[in-house]
Amino acid sequence: MAGVRIRDVAEHAGVSVGTVSNVLNRPGEVSPDSVERVNRAIEELGYVRNDAARKLRAGVSTTVGFVVLDGQNPFFTDVVRGAEDEASSHNLAILYGNTDEDVARERMYLDLFEEQQVRGVLISPYGDIHSRLERLRARGIPAVLVDRFSGDGRFSSVSVDSVAGGRMAVEHLIDSGRRRIAFVGGPFEIQQVRDRLAGARVAAENAVAPVEVEVVATEATTVAAGVAAGARILARPRGERPDALVAANDLVALGLLQALIVEGRMLVPDEIAIIGFDDIPFAAAAAVPLSSMRQPSRMIGRTALRILLEETADPDLIPRQTVFLPELVVRRSTAPTGVAAANPGRHGR
Amino acid sequence: MAGVRIRDVAEHAGVSVGTVSNVLNRPGEVSPDSVERVNRAIEELGYVRNDAARKLRAGVSTTVGFVVLDGQNPFFTDVVRGAEDEASSHNLAILYGNTDEDVARERMYLDLFEEQQVRGVLISPYGDIHSRLERLRARGIPAVLVDRFSGDGRFSSVSVDSVAGGRMAVEHLIDSGRRRIAFVGGPFEIQQVRDRLAGARVAAENAVAPVEVEVVATEATTVAAGVAAGARILARPRGERPDALVAANDLVALGLLQALIVEGRMLVPDEIAIIGFDDIPFAAAAAVPLSSMRQPSRMIGRTALRILLEETADPDLIPRQTVFLPELVVRRSTAPTGVAAANPGRHGR
DNA sequence: GACCGCCGATGAAACGTTCCATACAGTAGC
């Protein structure tokens, strides 16, 4: 089909195949004269390296796999973007896979990446994939966990301290006068969800005032799941509803907001406060601007890719855990009762 | 590094290399007995095909490239998701590139994909890339334009009729009593932006009442650009402001909404109406639920990938243009003046 | 019993690159 091979370039330039390869891979070891002629030949013939042959012979790949938990979530698209920025500066491309919280898809993408012999794998895991990742590593393909702490230290990871985040979120709610708090999120297979809940409980236990934390479980961390959870809360008599909600992420929080305000005609934050996680760009533009625990999403992606590259360079590197701290961004959705209208909540964007 | 090759499988199973390859690629032509033994050997040794060697010899790739204009835009993540769904059902992976409206990045990704000899390329183009795509096609790599009509019919495309969309949006605004309309968007290198504006003008010309359409140009189609444009509108004396805004997409619209309401304390929709494009999931959850021209985003991705595969199967296929019609979704942001508060706008999600 | 056909298995060539051992030219040192 195609046609211009390295051999054609060599003939055209009047040098050997080996020399062309050298120009391509270590131009320093070739005389300037040859470099010049080879480059002109490449230009004239429109030669493009065959990556398959290169990969086969040299065992070096120019792609990195990224398995993402929820590709629709702006938080993750931001993380991907960060990784992509870093990758493109190393002339790497990203093989992208969205698992959508499905174990089968997750396995499928790991298979695919293994066949492709990617340079390395970034993954925000859903199922238990440690053994799969070990196998990849045995094959020379390192993996870095993204947005998930590697509890046993077997892999490097880049994450945000979700326990601290959950704690900070609830402390903030308590500070603004809330006492009956519900954590809305799920499934609890996702570690972040567990951690954020755990953090929330810690804050409640440490509080001077008596604070209760109940759990409203959702099937997923999506806007739709948030809407559904909101409906369930609305189904209760007014007096039995919580006075503050901690959502597992901003998508759920936006869903809750929508359900409570539009369907339930509840006043946010007067009757009920809501705080989310991630601080996605849309949190600030919501019906009631949403308070949120901001995560440095792009930075997470960049850092993860950087660590991955370090590990490909030196496979014996000891795994390391990088943990960022989330940052509380206060907007109107958690303003103290009664002060709400007066405080439009100018913070963040 | 790795180690289990097809030869090892062959030895383990007591057959020849060719037979193993046949089991892998056309199990029908191999005796059931051999198939069974080979599969067991594969299982026991943990053999994984080397895609580079396969690609080199067979010239067949298992990846499809997708070059996206704006990876942060939920509309595009939805399109990607649709393509991904279709791809994974054919056991293909997606090589992903986000150009972020940058010509250099766009070129870089096309280079990368060419080196990779992807099966085909989906692209929502920014710069003029026709010659690059022709070259790819000459190398046996077809391309399908996504979210962009191929004016000269040289490539297949899957898009939405943006002229009709612009027209419908403005007709709706006129119906709800608006007369001084501003189109907010840019850059005008992007065809959609041009088309939507053109449609808007058509609607204005066809209107019975005298309607004016002015242009407020933005640097990009992002929330931030929308906020900036909103500020410029607010800088004008109240009487000289338009009474309706057509945003180039929902991101811009959300930015406008934020600027006008929070900064400018303007009443939407009473003083000014806003309509966007795409109907991203967050449009419904905005401060004032946003009217929008919905595009069938996932379907666009699925369709594009399907056409791409058809073209890989038969390279002589004549390019065809698939055009969807956008759908008007009315929410509160464009309610007729005065009726606003009474109509929460239950439509769409 | 010899021959024919057919099904399945086999072995080796080929894909396009990288890399290494080797060759070669030119220079410096004695």
Add this chain to the structure above:
DNA sequence: GCTACTGTATGGAACGTTTCATCGGCGGTC
């Protein structure tokens, strides 16, 4: 003038798969 050395260029082996021409065995026919 010979050797040693340095800096470049060369040719061919190797990467792991697919594919294709060929081979062997077996059952059926005459």
